[in-house]
Amino acid sequence: AQSVTQLGSHVSVSEGALVLLRCNYSSSVPPYLFWYVQYPNQGLQLLLKYTSAATLVKGINGFEAEFKKSETSFHLTKPSAHMSDAAEYFCAVSSFSGNTPLVFGKGTRLSVIA
């Protein structure tokens, strides 16, 4: 079985500060990992995904994430927060070899303070 743990249901940062959203996964097969963002009253939008190529993945809106197998982590970062980054962020795991559906974490709400 696969699972995702997102540490911190709410993270607050100042505008211009580093954004770090934590995600740890559990998987018995090589994982594919995803970060999605959800703005109020909108559907989820893919930020980036790891599919066993480069361990450092760059996504949209200046976000990136690094796959660390030894730590079973896939933390999301952005060097400088913008007000428009305020949203709900979800980490998810699936597997090509396991042919399993996306399993999402509970989400982290990011607030950006002016």
Next chain:
Amino acid sequence: GAGVSQTPSNKVTEKGKYVELRCDPISGHTALYWYRQSLGQGPEFLIYFQGTGAADDSGLPNDRFFAVRPEGSVSTLKIQRTERGDSAVYLCASSLRGAGGYTDTQYFGPGTRLTVL
């Protein structure tokens, strides 16, 4: 191009009633997924279609839930004898191929907020 659309955007019903939720995927996408998102939770998988057939319905909570995709495009999620615990946002997503089952990028619709009174 047009994204995934879902209708209605909001649905309020009474306990015991039947509801249908509709999903229009992105044109040409063969894979379609339904998820349920309860308050304060991440989306939970319900069912996955590859073309017209349900390739994986392991997430459907019980036999009150059923989904169809008769022509391989539009899908309808049907809930019989609704219960208050069914209240949630129901999300639909589609992907081009569904290659490897679930690793293809999924594009989500805005969801249908179902409230069972």
